[in-house]
Amino acid sequence: MVTKELSEAAVEFNCILKNASPEIINKIPKSFISFMKNIASTTYKFDYDKSKKLNDQILKPETRGLISLVYSDYICNDKEKEEYINKCQNYLRIKEQEAREKYNYDNLFEKSKAKTQNFENTTIKEETALVKYKEENFIQKIFNKIKNLLKKG
Numbered sequence: 001m002v003t004k005e006l007s008e009a010a011v012e013f014n015c016i017l018k019n020a021s022p023e024i025i026n027k028i029p030k031s032f033i034s035f036m037k038n039i040a041s042t043t044y045k046f047d048y049d050k051s052k053k054l055n056d057q058i059l060k061p062e063t064r065g066l067i068s069l070v071y072s073d074y075i076c077n078d079k080e081k082e083e084y085i086n087k088c089q090n091y092l093r094i095k096e097q098e099a100r101e102k103y104n105y106d107n108l109f110e111k112s113k114a115k116t117q118n119f120e121n122t123t124i125k126e127e128t129a130l131v132k133y134k135e136e137n138f139i140q141k142i143f144n145k146i147k148n149l150l151k152k153g
Contacts, residue, residue, distance in 0.1 A: 007041040009062035014040055015048045016057075016067070028074045034067075 013036055015109060017025060023032075054067070072084055136144070 002039045004041070005060065005062050006148040007039050008046075009066055010036045011044045011068050012046045012059055012063040013070075014048050016054065018062075019048055019050060024075055028070055032070070032074075064143040100102050 016030075017033065017036075024046075059067075072081055076084055
């Protein structure tokens with residue numbers, strides 16, 4: 001099933017291919033190019049800026065993935081392909097290492113431990129004062145009842 005994102009990426013990919021050199025286009029199988037043309041969205045529009053390099057274009061992540069796939073599978077020679085794969089693997093290793101450091105189990109609770117330690121060191125002082133509670137005597141109760149009856153009536 002072709003998703004909306006893939007069909008829009010196909011539009012961007014086809015537009016990039018129109019501006020590519022014939023040597024590059026000849027390296028890509030015709031069946032792949034025709035497949036990309038068939039799945040391209042009819043409503044999505046993409047403007048390729050010829051004054052910018054491909055890396056400077058604003059592209060969807062799916063389009064970048066397609067370009068990467070085509071480059072590694074069809075355009076590169078064996079040596080370039082090996083270098084490209086190593087470069088991608090190094091990039092992924094760096095991203096994984098950053099994620100491990102960011103979400104490391106030991107580091108997750110360091111901030112909360114520091115807050116707990118600070119909380120334990122502080123003492124909470126709460127002042128309480130005695131409040132005299134004055135009960136109404138019998139005469140005041142009767143007077144208040146009469147007063148309430150007159151307010152209601």
